[in-house]
Amino acid sequence: MTDVAPQNNFASKKTLLMMVGVFVIPVIMAKLALDNDWFNKAATNKGQLLTPTINMDAVLADTQPKWRLLYVIPAQCDNSCENALFSINQVWLALGKESDRTEALVITTDQSDSAALNALSEYPHVATLNSAKLPQLDSNSVYIVDTQNNAMLFYHMKDDRKDAVMESRNMLADIRKLLKLSRIG
Known part of the structure; x- marks a missing residue:
């Protein structure tokens, strides 16, 4: 034992x-x-994440809280500028029933290209806002701005239309994901 x-x-x-x-x-x-x-x-986002985010309150303080696809028209509008205008319009349209929670917004300044301003009439769903107090933004990029006016993602627009369409798909995927996860806006 x-x-x-x-x-x-x-x-x-x-x-x-x-x-x-x-x-x-x-x-x-x-x-x-x-x-x-x-x-x-x-990382599941397809756009470039801004760290830190860019506060857009100086421009968007008096606006209704919405998710925004934001683009600033530069002084000289080239192919990438035209592609950006086309892209934000197409992405907004592709959102369908979720489009009421978003806004395609173009910021204009006194230096913005007049031909591009005239071309905005082709995009009736794109809102415009004139502002002199802009934070430092890349003129060849479209930004996703959250409901608290923070630019958080950006997409660099290319001169080639096919590349711009592919970037639009990335924008659409990201904004759909953000809308799905957000109850605000």
């Missing part, structure tokens, strides 16, 4: 060590993987 007790003691210690190993080792490995960047962190 004395031989049975040491074997049971050894078996219970072995079981305890195995249980600790099964639960502790994965936690340690996960911590090491996070600390040492052993994997690619997932």
Whole structure:
């Protein structure tokens, strides 16, 4: 009978060590993987994330809270400018029943290209807003602005129409995802 007790003691210690190993080792490995960047962190957005976001309250303070596709017309409107105007209009139209929660908005300044301003008549669903107090924005990019007036994503528009259409698909995917997740706007 004395031989049975040491074997049971050894078996219970072995079981305890195995249980600790099964639960502790994965936690340690996960911590090491996070600390040492052993994997690619997932991102589901297709646009470029702005960090930090750009506060647009100076321009949009008196407007109704909506998700916005925002573009600033530059002093010289080239193919990328024309593609941006076309893209924000098409994305807004593609939103369908969700379009009432969004707005395609073009910001104009005193320096904005007059030919581009005249071309806006081709896009009746694109709203315009004239503002002299603009934050620093890239003139070849379309921005997604949240309901609290923070520009958070941007899409660099290309001169080629096919590339612009592909970027429009990215915009549409991101704005749909944001609208699905948001109850505001």
